[in-house]
Amino acid sequence: MKKAGSISSGLKLTVPAASDRDSFTKFRSEPESGTFKAGDLLVNNEGVRIVSENEVEAPPPIRPQDNQLSLADIDTIKVIGKGNGGVVQLVQHKWTNQFFALKEIQMPIEEPIRRQIAQELKINQSAQCPYVVVCYNSFYHNGVISIILEYMDGGSLEDLLSKVKTIPESYLSAICKQVLKGLMYLHYAKHIIHRDLKPSNLLINHRGEVKITDFGVSVIMENTSGQANTFIGTYSYMSPERIIGNQHGYNYKSDIWSLGLILLKCATGQFPYTPPDREGWENIFQLIEVIVEKPSPSAPSDDFSPEFCSFISACLQKNPGDRPSARDLINHPFINMHEDLNVDLSAYFFNSGCTLATI
């Protein structure tokens, strides 16, 4: 190896110093734990605060943009899920006992993904809508992004479906109305395409609220734990025009397609596209062929109302130009036909056996 030797002796690199590395400069010792509580007085190593008595259903003491939150004030209770690209934990604020969801994302090294995460944080930070999960604050520490989110104690629509299998039309209508309002906010106020609408990204709580989460991330995060590639999870709710990637590609209407599939799954209890044989999808190309080339799925007219069938048909138009917008759909008869029934989602979620917060 003399040749290589003679070359290598002349080549040098300025190796980045350890202090330049993010993870190193962010390193700090763990803050002391310990809180003294006497009545409504709480003292810890960061100060003294007076907390008023919590009333039932009183407004949460900590609001977005309060800048009251820091990671040091948070107690971890348990893991409640593994979201897209990160682990989600139920946490409680030491001073106020308010619950939050803490999502931790291992910061990937690939620059475009980091940029995308930064964009999501920026969007999240400014999202103020009753139909979108609130982001209170985010932190960066030791190569990990921590995002403090509103805690939705009912879990996701996916969790609800695992309990009830199907959701009656009247409740679906009420759920759909809230999702449409969330989409109107994202599409018109924020100019965001969600791109990954699916049952696990629609969260519910004991107040009967339905909120959209995990929006803005166009890069579908690699699952770093090395699990088998779930292409089904990635592509099942993707619109045909997005799959094909035609020139005038996808826009806000892509989210409408996803919504149609979600509603159909909730109504029928199964994902609208089924594998040709019982063993499941052979690979991604079999699935996308069905989505792109076969007729759109529809709601069976003998099982569902004409209004529901019409709503599904509108959402699942193959041509995005023929698909209505969220603003159009909010006035669809399916949304309005149950309004005078006083649908009680709160009771429905509770009676379905959703796991509400229990400590």
Add this chain to the structure above:
Amino acid sequence: MATPVEPPNGIRTEGKHYYSMWQTLFEFDSKYVPIKPIGRGAYGIVCSSVNRETNEKVAIKKIQNAFENRVDALRTLRELKLLRHLHHENVIALKDIMMPVHRNSFKDVYLVYELMDTDLHQIIKSSQALSNDHCQYFLFQLLRGLKYLHSANILHRDLKPGNLLINANCDLKICDFGLARTNCSKNQFMTEYVVTRWYRAPELLLCCDNYGTSIDVWSVGCIFAELLGRKPIFPGSECLNQLKLIINILGSQREEDIEFIDNPKAKKYIKSLPYSPGSPFSRLYPNAHPLAIDLLAKMLVFDPTKRISVTEALQHPYMAPLYDPNCDPPAVIPIDLDIDEDLGEEMIREMMWKEMLHYHPESAMENAGLC
């Protein structure tokens, strides 16, 4: 930094000492003294250390709860088995695996590697200027290490800049063999795990049943392009987008160049993509050496049967100043390296223990006595 701490439960084990770093407890063999944490990966934390017996600097990786996820556990086991047999200047050396205290219930695994200064990803995204000589030398070492692996019928399958360790002398070593496999000619079913998709070959993205050493060559081509352009060449957001980016640069493929796709639906999908004339590499990398462009074009060929091999790449004129065919002895590796995908946790732990014994002959003697 590393803080010495009392052992958990107050029970000090002979031959071990304890440190806290990044809120993580480390249980080290006494001969290793930590210097500082240097990285945090998907599997665990890495710190630099000194071996007091040899005064040698090493990198110690703690894999926390190694058996919590079975797929990850299998990756770790596979890497340990492979690295024990691999000895090459351009492949990272695993120097030691610390013996845990409890054979049947240990949860953490401590791996001791030779210490390198940084990785190619850090270099690429830094402001360090890279000359043609740098690119040439990095590529040469990568191909040389890969030739050694391929001569042993081993596919790396997850080559990317972050898995190429570099020191200040520009020495390069391939690491992270968790996805490596032997290239079986028999039609063995290979579980498809998620790997960083930007470096994945078309035949993997297209779900082809048979693939070989050419998938690593594609990854090398992507890395080479990234060295030249200082950014990823195909940063796809998901599998289909990845294919579109590839077609956009390579151009739409002729019929004879997609014959290798044995999945009819995948072939149909490729044909359905909009026409693309492609972009010549000379336009993408205007400052690159013409021979580098030529070699890159031969590596990033859509059809794996027409893609240049590692040996052919080393013989390419761009590598002529560095390559000496007499200095590349092939690896000699026993063939039984594949691991049953259905192993349970206890068996994985037992097999991992056996790997550790290879680094601790004295413990192997004790165990023989116990039997």
